[in-house]
Every structure is written in C-alpha cells, then in structure tokens.
Amino acid sequence: MSSAATLPRLVRHALPALQTHLLSPQWREPRIGIVHLGIGNFHRAHQALYTEEAMLAAGGDWGICGVTLQGDVGKRDALMAQQGLYSVVERGPHGAKVTVVRALREVLAMPHDRTALFARLADPLIRIVSLTVTEKGYCRDPKTGEVALDDPAVAHDLAHPLEPRTVPGILVAALRERRDGANGEPFTVLSCDNLAHNGAALRQVVCSFAQQADPELADWIAARVAFPSTMVDRIVPATTEAERTTVADTTGYQDAAPVPCEPFRQWVIEDRFPGGRPAWDAVGAQLVVDVTPFELAKLRMLNGTHSTLAYLSMLGGFDTIDAAVSHPAMRNLIHAMMTQEIAPTLTMPASFDVLAYRDALLERYANPALKHRCAQIAMDGSQKIPPRLLATIAARIDAGQTFTRLALAVAAWMMFLQAHADDGMRYEISDPLASRLQALAASAHGEPQALMDALLSVREVFPANLTDLPEFRKALQHALQLLHEKGARGAIAASL
Template structure:
C-alpha cells in the first residue's frame, strides 16, 4: 500500500485519471449558489454529495462555498490546496468505495476571511445558506428559544453588528445587507439534529435581529424562508485509515477524506422561494411537514445511539458495532425501540416502523464503520433532552413504563464520574462539563444524591419533569442497578 505522504495531491487537474471514482464524467463547473456554515465531515458526506448529484441530474449553479467558524485555517488550506476536492469513503460490510466530490468550490475560515464571506453572502447568485453547526452553534436560550443574551459571542455581535462571529450575528448582518440592497433574501436551511430546526433557527435569528433593528426583524420574519429538515447518515471522524484507503484506490493523497456508512436520508420541507437544487431527483424527500420523520429519527436513532454510547463508555465497548454485537445490548436496544419509543410516534401510514428499527440495528452492526462511542457521547447535556427526555415524558403521559429509557439517562449521569466500570478514565466533552463533573463528584457515587444533584440542572431537566414521581422512581432504580452491577450486568438484568 503506498504511503499517502509520498503521493501527489488530489487536485482538479488529475480528475481525468479518476473517472471511475467520480459520480459521472459529465461535469460543468458550477457557479456558487450555496454558502454552507460549518464545513465539517457530515455536510461533506451528506448535503454536498446530494447537491452534486442534483446538479448532474438537473443542472443549475449550486456550487458550494464552505465556511469554518472556528478559525480553522488548516481545514481551509487543506481543502483549497485540493481546489475543493475531497473523497467520501463509504464503508459497508463488503468493503470501501471511494468517491471524489466536486461540488465544493471554495472554503473560507472565519474570522480570517470576513470580507470574502460577506461578499459571497451579498452575491445574488447565492440563494441558500445552509448550516451544520451543532446545537451549540445556534447560541439559543434553552428556556425561551430566543438568542442567548448571556453568550459572550452574542454579546460581542450585538455590540459590533458589522463584525459578527456567531451564526445568528452572521445571518442577521448578511440579511440586512440583502434588504438594504433591495435584493432577494436567501433561504436559510438548517441541517442540524435539532427539533424543528428551521423554526428554532428562525426564532433565534429574529430575536437577535430585534435587538439590532426591529424593522429588520419584521422583514426577516415576513420574507425569509427557514425550512426544517431531517438528516441522517453516520459519519465518524476521519482517521489515517481513510487516508490510506484513498491512497490505495486513487493513487493520490487526500488530506481531507470523509468516512461514512452506505445509508443516507434527507427529508426537507419544500419552501425555497429563490429556488433549490433538484435534491428530490436524487433521493431526498420533499415534504410539507418534516416533524413525523424528525421525531422518528430523533427518538429511534439518536435516542438509542446515545443509550449505546453511555452504556458503552461505562461497560468498555469502544465502538457502536462492538456494543451492538453483544447479545444483551442488542436485545435491550431492540426492545427499547419496539416497546418504549415506537409507541410514542405518530407516523404516516407508509412509514414501516419495524423495518426502520431493523435497518437501524443493521447500520449499528456495520463492522467497517467503527463509530466511536466517545464521539457520540459528546455534548450530552444538549442531546439528552430531545433524544431521551421528550420520549420519557410521552411515556409517563400515556401511563406506560420506560425502564430502558430511564437506564439510558442513568447511564449518562453515571458517565459524568469520568471513568468506566473497570476504572479506565475518559474525557467529558460538554458545554457544561465543569459544572456537571462537580455535581457528579459531590454525590460520591450515591444514586439518590447523584440524581438529586443532576436533576437540579435546568439546562437539561425541566422542573416539571424533574419533579414527576414516576421519573424519579424509575431513574433512581436505574442508577442503583448501575452502581450495584456495572453497565454490562445492568443491561443483562434489563431483559
């Protein structure tokens, strides 16, 4: 196998030699029509790939300008040295398939490329601004849904509205420039795992704008479309294995390959006043209301993904495929989806929930993906409420049991102690990490004390849910089970 370091770099000049690794030899370099904030692995393995396929199917100038928001000039420079090219390494049970993606035309890094970004956002050819910035990138007050005024970045942007750093600040500044130029606004397309993501982003942006210019806020509310979406594809972090696979299959060096599973899904509310790529021609579902699909994914996939992650961090499974290969864990997750999660969903008659469950279990078992549990366990304080707590509330309201869901929340609480059952230590990556670790440490492992301490965190647990006796009883029982038996035996005992 050739060493990537000794190979020439992947650039557009070598594409004629890679015709078996592109989606089609037919290709017209498009003008940029989409600016994407948060040019991480997920976007490059999901929306960018759909967009290239849509341009091949129906044409259009929908080239992508990707933007890093963390000052990551390394990623910008790596991708621009490759003229925007990168490889998607699709790993399935039968091996790896490498595809070179051409839709990314430009990469900018904030704040270094501030002028270039706002020049691009002012361009009338740009008709969509899309985002994958994770929940915390929205700077959203969890209680009100408005912009979080205590966020330091928001405070900076309100004081310096022409030099914004945050997502709401950038969007409001760009939309104000569009309005003042009497131009058409762009559509703002959230692709993050956030309930009702379009509506949530609209509220954040409008509340920020109202602090700057009430008339601007009114214009945004009336004129700018914020369609909601549901996205799904497992996209792990890039490792040297992907770089080696690309080198072997292409014979060129790619500094920014992206691994992913074969499965993908994209459901989009069809509200694009300025137009959109023909995503529906290449497998995306364009619908009037994304909510039923969103809830199914959020609860069935994301909820069980988090469950697997926290139980695995305690029990010593490093990857999702290793965890689901354990018979007791497989049985737990199958029963959790079938008996506790699926009954909370209201789905179209055409939606095969049992088939969806079985497809998820098969995806988890993909031995080629090696999706790290530690990656999924990140930012739990923001993921637990929509992924698990909302489902628990629905079960309580219906008078139904939720022992497995309670075990998942208890596993997250126990995870905050910072070590597995065998003593192996791990890092806790979370916006509230310091506070959560201190609360967990103060309980000294005692289940009731741990529960009481963490249920007081209003950024995670609403007061009404935290006070419900059904929730407290089930949660304390699950915490006791984990402390007495450890994660693996607790999972087995839940059968």
Template sequence: MNRLNDEGLGALPAEVARPAYNRHDLKIGIVHMGIGAFMRAHMAAATEAALNAGDLRWGIAGVSLRRPDTRDALAPQDGLYTLAIRDADEHGQPRQRLQVIGAVRSLLVAPENPQSVLDAIAAEDTRIVSLTVTEKGYCHDPATGALRLDHPDIVHDLAHPQAPRSAIGMLVYGLKQRHALGHGPLTLMSLDNLPANGHVLRAAVLRFSEEVDSKLCSWIERECRFPCSMVDRIVPKTTDGDRAAVSQALGCTDAWPVLGEPFFDWAIEDDFAADRPDWTLGGARFVPDAEPFERLKLRMVNGTHSSLAYLGAMAGWQTVDHAIGQAPLREHIEALMRDEIEPTLPALPGLDLAAYRNNLLARYANPALAHRTQQIAMDGSQKLPQRLLGTVRDRLAKGLPVPRMALGLAAWMHYLRGVDELGQTYRIDDPHATELTALYQRSLGQGYTLDAVHAMLAYAPVFGDLAGNAQLAAALLPALQSLHTQGVAATLVAMRGTESLLI
C-alpha cells in the first residue's frame, strides 16, 4: 500500500475524517516537547478542531527529546497520522472511528539538532510551548517538587548551553535566545500528571534560569505564563496489530497511528502570555483555577489506575479491561474511590461524584483499548507521590484509616520483586529501578516484617515525610503479608467489608 501523506488525503474512505484546511497555510504557533501518543491523541486533536474552524496560526512543531522514532514514522507522511477512537457497541463488540490529524507540521529530534529546538522556541510565530515529558522529565524531586541541580541532565545542561538534553534546559536556553531577539514572552504549559503542574514547571524553569542569567530569570518571572491544566483521556500503546488494522481501514499505510477512548477532558487555566487556540472546539474548557480538576483526576483516575495496574500485573491480568472484569478487583476500586478518595476531594459545582465514579469504571472496562497493566506500572517512583500519597496524607492527618490506599502502595512494593504470581518475570521500568530493587532485596526480600515496611517507607524520593509513620506502616504490613502468602485475588476477596472500618 501507499503511505499516508498530503497527496493521498482525497483518496481516503469517505468515513475517515481529515483536515478541512490547507495544511500549507499553517503557521507554527505551538512547540510541543515530548511528541508521544498521549499528546497526539489529546492536545493535537483539540488543536485540530481549532484549525478546522479556520484559525491556522496554531500548527505544531513536535519535539522528540530522546529517540527519532516518531520523526522517522511521521516525516514520510508529511506529519499526518490517524487517531483511532475505540470503544464497544451495545453488543460489546469493538468499534472504531478514524480521523487523520494534520496539526503537526514539523518534527524535530533534540539529540540530533538541539539548536533547531531552541530556534523553534525563539521563533517569532511561536506563542506556546507545551510539554508531555512524563513526571520524570522535570528532573525534580517528586517528594518536594524542587528542581534537582544534581540531576545528570541538569548538570550537563548548565555546562553545555548549546546542546541541552533536558526539557527544562531547552526551555530556558530557547527563552534566552528569544529574549535576545526581542520576540516577546511565551506561555509554557505542562500537560503532565503532576499536582499544580504549571507551578512545578515554573519553579523548575526559574531555578534553572537563576543559574544561567539573573536578568533572564526576572524577565521569565515577570512576562511568561505557566497555566496549570488537567488532561484526561486513556491512550494505550500502539501495537503492530493496531498499525495493520488502521492501515487496512485507510487503504494506505500509517506507520504510527494512535488510539484513544471517546472520553476527553481538558481543564486549562485561562492565563496566556500571547493568545491561544480555541481548544473549546475540541472539548477543552478554560477555568480560573485548575487545582480542583487536577486533584479530582490525579486521585480518582490516576490513583485508581495505578492501584489497578500493580494488582493486575501481579495477578497476571495483562490488560485493564481484563483486570477490572474480575469482580473482587472492581469492587475494591469502586470502594477505594467512594470510601477513601472522594471524601478528600474539594467541591466541584455540578459534579456528580457517583456518576463520575461509574463512568470511570465503564472507561476501564472498555474492551477495545487493551491497555496493558505493565505500561501503567512504569515509573512508579515518580507517579505514586502524585497519585496516591496526597490522599494518604490527607486521611492520615485526620486520623482516618487507609486500608485500600495501603493495598495499592503494598502492591507497588510487592511488584518490585520482579515476578508475578504466574512465575513470569518482568523488568522494573523506573528511573529509580536500581535503588528500589536493591532496597526491596535488603528489606522485604528478607521477610515481610514491620521493620522491612519501615525500611521501604524511609525511601525519601518517594515517601518524603511519611518515613516512620506508624499508622501507614500498620496498614501496609497486613496488605503485604496477604499479597505475599495469599495472592492478589484472595487478598481482594478478604477486603470485602472493609468499608465498615471507615465509618
């Protein structure tokens, strides 16, 4: 088959949506760092709606920070790719809706040409730099939020301003070049799953810029904007089977389509330095304060997703829909939301928490996504402080029990042993993998005891001020012992009735 490209758009099947504008008229107004599957299924889709409405100032330059694979797949396709929205019909049969996205006009690979990234940030038409670099991409301490000046990439970038490696280094040196050209301030916008993600990004950029140029730091602090945002859409990893199925439906080869669920949510603080697309056309909403939406999403969606992933991975339940299809796990996740998470959430006018909870369970049960639990289990050291420990701290501060939250944390600790209940080994994919696996072997690997639990809680990059917390340790110990001796399924069955402890 021919390759998906601009010339072949007119030959696509009629049911495939495609750009309604002339892509050659696009200006690049957004530089996006970390052009992975999530951004292409989320922000780019909302931007496409604004472009289809006729505002062609918001083409995207996508930056890969590590590998050239996205560029290599999409450059021969003129930056085009397919978004496949998947769910099931009323009979439970998978179905999909296809849209070819045209918003990406340029693809850069930072390690090959870091100056091209700085030039894109400094370009006069650029108004927004956005990021999906995952939690670890901010080179910060997850427990405190502070930029780690001893992080290897930050150390390198301070010494090599012409060839930065980190997103933070590229942002600051790009802004320095922009300021020197007199091109005006930018909006710097995080789309990662971090509490107060705009504040985290701002603090990291300002701290790095202090080390570079105090006048530059003052300009960034005074003129640039860092809105917080909450993003929500389940986007599983694309498989070779997905590529083949999408290409067959298109009648041409798409080397890297992306998948997503029909659900889409994006709450963005309306605080921009120099205009913005009308992302509301794609389902976004501009809000005065994103924090309540962030907390809702991080705790209800991301927190339960991680708990489900570690329990499912240890039981050998390979996908989210398979895992949530196990009645004891579904009951546990529902009770986790209702009894432990929801009481910690701020009021959101118009939000029906019971309906939100039920909708989330239905999203997890979507059989068309095949979202792998091992994919969600990546980078636990970076995710748990944001997704689980905020809820834990709030409940402990009020003297409330945390049995179901503790089971999610225990499942992560148990996961560090590197072998599931079926005897299948797996790699711990985490920036702290070496330290964590060694810690596991020194502590829990010698026996699931209270002393071993306290040794795990003493790991400051994850648990911070929770080290030595007797209430949390007391909740973790029986959960760990049950997972170790009884397994996931039996532990979940034994959790039935735990809600009576929470009243």
C-alpha cells in the first residue's frame, strides 16, 4: 500500500504515465466553453465526465471552469494545484476503476474570485452555464416559485447588483453584461439539480429576480435565454480517505480531490441550446423534447425511495444504504413501494420499462462498495419531501388509491426530526429549517398526534390542499403510531 503523502501530485505533465487511467490517450486541451456553478462531487462524476467523453467523440471547446459558491478556497486550491485534474473512483461489486478526468480547466471560489468569474462569464466563448447547487441554492419561494425576496442574501444582491452572492444574482448580473457586450448573445443556463422541472423553475427564479432589479433586462432574459430542463442520475457519495488511498495505490500519484461513484449513470436533457452544446448524445446522454416523464420516474422511484431508506434507517440503526437494503424486510418494503404505489403514478414512453428500472435501482442500492451514508441522504428533508414523496401521495389520492408505504416514509421523516434513533442514539439535523422543525418536533413530547399536527403546520413543506384531506391525515397518523409503538424495524415489518 502506498503512502499518498509521499507520492508525486497528480498534474498534467504526469498524464503520459497514466494512459491506462485516461478515457483516451488522444487529447487536445480545449478552451473553456462551460462555467459550472457548484463544483461538487456530483458534477465531477457526472456532467464533467460526459463532457470530456463528448469532446473526445466530436471535438469542440467545452473545457469547464468550475465555481465554488461557499467561499471554499480549499477545494479551489486543491484542484488548481493539480491543474484541474482529479480522479473518478467507480466502485462496483467487482472492484474499483480509477479514471483521471481532464475536462476541468479552471476553478474559482466566490466571493474571492468575483472579478475573474465575471470576466469569464462575459466571454462569448462561454456558451453554457450549468449548475448543481441543490434546491436551497436557487433562493426560491416554495409557495410562488419566484425568487425569495425575504432571503437576506437575495436582498443583498438586489441592493448590491455588482457584488452578488446568490445564484440568481450571479446569473442576472452576468446576463446583463452579455446583453450589453460586443455581440449581445446570452449563454444557455443548464440546471442539473434534482428539482422538478428544473429548467423552468430556474427560469422563473432568474426572471423574477431580474424583474425586481431591471424589468427591461427581465424581458430580454425571458425572450433570449434558454433554460433547458434535465434529469441526472448517479449515486455519488462523499469522498473519504479510502478514495485517496485507492487512487494512490492504483496510479502512484497523490490526488487531494478524488470522487467516488457507482458504475450506473443517466442524463436526460431537453435539447434547447441556441449557442451549441457538446455532443453529449454521442456518449450516452438522451437528448429529448420533454424531460418530464424521466424526471418524475427518477424523483419518485429513486429519490423517493432513497429518502424513505434514509429516514427509516436513521431511526432503525442502518448506517448505509447497502446495509439497509440488505435487510430483507426493508428491501421488500421498498420493492412493494415502487411496484404498487409509485410505478402506477408514472406515464412513461413505451421504450421505458418501469419494473426493469425498479430492479436496477434495487441492485444499485445493494452495491456494497459505495457505502452511501444514510445521514448524507437525510439532509435537507424539508426541501426534498415535497417533490419526492408528497407529490406521489397527491397523485395516489387523486386516483383514489392507497399510499400506506409512502405515508410511512413521511412519518419516518417526522420522527427523524426528534434527532434520535429508536435506540436513543442522537444525531444532527441538517436542514434549512432545522431549528424551526426541531422546535416543533420537541413541542410534541414524543406524542404522535401532536407531532403530526405541529409539523403539518409548516406550509413550506405541507400545502394546505394536502393537509386538509382526511385520508392523508388518517394514513399519516397510522404510520406515526406504528413507528411510535414498534420502532422503525417493527413498522417496516408490519407494513409489508
């Protein structure tokens, strides 16, 4: 086993020695054509990899400038010390595959590199600005879909338009420069976040922000800027020391920023790119007219069951997704949820086999090499529960159908907010509404009915048109009582 600290750093002059870990030995260093906001693990294991493959397949200047938005100079410095190189460690049941990625050419950190970022965004060579900033990064009012004017960061950006901190503030400031620039051409804005109708949602946020700042600019954005929607899928856990060790042992080089992921990946993209795009369709991405069916399948089948696994596991004492799904009763619950409650709510193209998709998801969950932590998936539940679970429940109610297992998932999130597992072990709640949600949960003093009543008052999560339905309240109350009396593992067994 190599000691990573004593090995040479991964840099571009090392590439000739890494031929077996490259997608292809052929490579022409591209100019930068994409700025990506939110240069986290998911982007680097998904869109960046597709983009390098697309350039290898069909050429083009689609090098990536990645941007951290949380002042994370550590990530910027680590990646730039490696000249943008990093490793993707694909972990499957039969071992790990290490690929060194070259598409990332520059990394900037906001607010430190604001001048450099806006110079880059003003460059006509930039034809796409893509994003993976999670739901909370959109600064979106969940009730209206428009920009959240009560967000202090949004208020700052409206008052200081040349010093934006938020995603809508940055995009509007950059689009103003593009409109007023030499050729007056915008870039395409490409959301790659797990957000329903993500392109349309981002367009509404950006246009509503611009309307507050400059109505003429808002009209120009609405008329000229494309916001295609996407559906992205790949399980990408947080990096651990195990990835650094794997890269060192496999390549003989030290990588400060490797990314673990599963072998599976999927990318469905609405094909609206007035300024052009990489040949993603040549390397496995699906370019379609309407992303919605694929988006709903992923949100409900994968994301919905992922959240279900996470909250039941946090209560029941499973640390990772593979450990949870290896528990026979849990696996049977998730299988039944997908088959009987989720799949019937979907309308898919004839070429899409929903039950085969179900089986593939269960196989992915069972991958013992990933060790995807349930605590990571459990984060930000107040933003994830509505699209992942409540929308499916609403569809079931509209169809006059039962939703016992979906109700158990929502109830598990409510119990999770008490910040302790069934055995008393405590954990942290990471959520934009954490303090408020925990206070409401604590006010119930462990009583299921009180817990339900307290949390159903949170309109950011539970719309009145759902909470007013007797069948919703009855199913949720039953699930909470079951969890209270039997614990998560007992409730899982009783729900089969």
